[in-house]
Amino acid sequence: MAYVQPPSLAAAVSNAGALGVIAGAGLSPDALREAIREVRSLTDEPFGVNLFAPPYLDEDALAVVVEERPAVFSFTMGVLDPDALHAAGIEVHGTATTVEEADYLRAAGVDAVVAQAAEAGGHRGSFLDGFPLVPLAELVPAIEGIPVIAAGGIVTRDDVRAALELGAAGVQVGTAFLFTHECERPRAHLDALRNYDTVVTDAYTGRPARAACDDVLQSLMAGPPPLPFPQQRAVSAERGPLYMAGTGAKRCREQSVAELVAELRA
Secondary structure, three states: OOOOOOHHHHHHHHHHOOOEEEEOOOOOHHHHHHHHHHHHHHOOOOEEEEEEOOOOOOHHHHHHHHHHOOOEEEEEOOOOOOHHHHHOOOEEEEEEOOHHHHHHHHHHOOOEEEEEOOOOOEEOOOOOOOOOOOOHHHHHHHOOOOOEEEEOOOOOHHHHHHHHHOOOOEEEOOHHHHOEHHHOOOHHHHHHHHHOOEEEEOOOOOOOEEEEOOHHHHHHHOOOOOOOOOHHHHHHHOOOOOOEOOOOHHHOOOEOHHHHHHHHHO
16 A cells, blocks of 8 residues: 555554554655654554565665564565564565465465455565466465465455455455545545446556556556556656555445444454
């Protein structure tokens, strides 16, 4: 949820009884440190920080995470050595879109694998060949030997129950929190998610991501091949914003964080 959530959202989620996560990939190291300390001032509960993995990792931002010691660190788009984080007492979660990627992460020593299914919104976390779209019902039970956190299309208690029945140890939710009051998303973002289906394409940022297939994205998809990630984002931003979300967007309700977490935990 980089670029689409204030740090305070993580505190609200943790205070509501889930694990809030700071979307750190869009923050400078100094801004990340400030965000961590802001969240720490707003909650006594555990929270996490998420960054991109190599080759997109900001090493200085990672150093901030090690120094500030949130309860959990998660990463996506690659493999990261968790030793320094473990030495600081931080639990580490890596993102996989296939069983093969999960095997790489398990071998690297992460504590849990986030199984990012085809239904998930935002950038694909793939780091091996291609950008496969494996449905949640297929991906979660296929990953073995490590706790699995299911991600993709989860917006209600029934979705949570289904993920747990597949063998997940927990769930990761993004899109549903876009619709919470505390996320403070503009009306245009929420309306786009209500009015358009989502599609996975690299046309906006140069790396496949699931977003609302509105007029801006359709024009980019019809245009020339995109520049490499992340250079394409600057080019595309001149056309208009991108509204990322998962397949569950149209089922989301506008409510408070506390109401959403209560629904998911029920």
